[in-house]
Amino acid sequence: MHGKIFEYKHTVYLNETNAMGGVVYYSNYVKWQGVAREEFLIKTVPEWKLIMQEVSKGNVNMLTTEEYSHFIQHAFFGDEIIISIHAEEIKKFSFKIIFKMKKKDSNAIIYEGWQKLAFDDFKGHFVPIPGHLLRSVLEHTPINEIERYKARYNLSDRDLKINKK
C-alpha cells in the first residue's frame, strides 16, 4: 500500500510564540518537523527500537542534510495544528520528508517544507536507508514517486512487494 499520509497534531503553547504579536516564532516550525518525523518513526516503523540499537552501537547515524521552509500564514497560542507528512525522492542513501501544516479549525495551510535525510556509519561513509525504515517510507510515498524509484534502480513490483489489488 503506497501513498499514505502520516498526521501528527500539535497545539501551540505560549513558549512557542514571540513578543511581536504573539505569533509562532519561526524556528518552532523546524522543531515541529523534527517532532513529526520522530512520531512517524515511532508510530509507523514497528522495528524502530532495532534501528535505535544500531544507532547506539555506532553502526548507523541519521543526518539531516537539507531543510526548506515556506512560511505561509501566522499561527497563534492555542491553535491546533495538523502536520501531514509523506516521502519523496527515495534514493539508495537518502530521501525527502515533505511537511504540510494546516490549522485544524480553518483548514488553512500555514506552512510547507521539507528535509532531506541521509544515513552514515559515523565515520563519514554514507550507508543505505535502513530496511525497516525504507519499508515505511515507501508506504508513505505517492505512487508516481514509487514509479520513479523503481525506474531509477530497475526494480519490479515484486521487489517492492507491491499489492496493486
Place this chain on the structure above:
Amino acid sequence: MDIQSQVIDILADLLGVEKEKVKPKSKLVDDLGADSLDTVEINHVLEDKFNINIPDEEVVNIKTVQDLTDYLKSKINK
C-alpha cells in the same frame, strides 16, 4: 542509447535538474549543484547500471559531465 545520453538521464534524475541543462561541459558541483551525498548516489546508480566498480579515489578528477562519460567509457572498455 549511448553512454552520454544515459549519464545525462541519470544526472537529471538524481540531481533534480532538467535534462536540457545537463551539457557535456556542465560542472557537476558548480553548474549542477552536486554535493558529496549526490556523488555517492550517482556512483551507486552508475555502478549498478554499467556493472562496474567506481573507487572513491578515481572520482576526485571527475569535474564535468564529459569527464564522467569519458571515465565510464574507459571502465567499460577495459
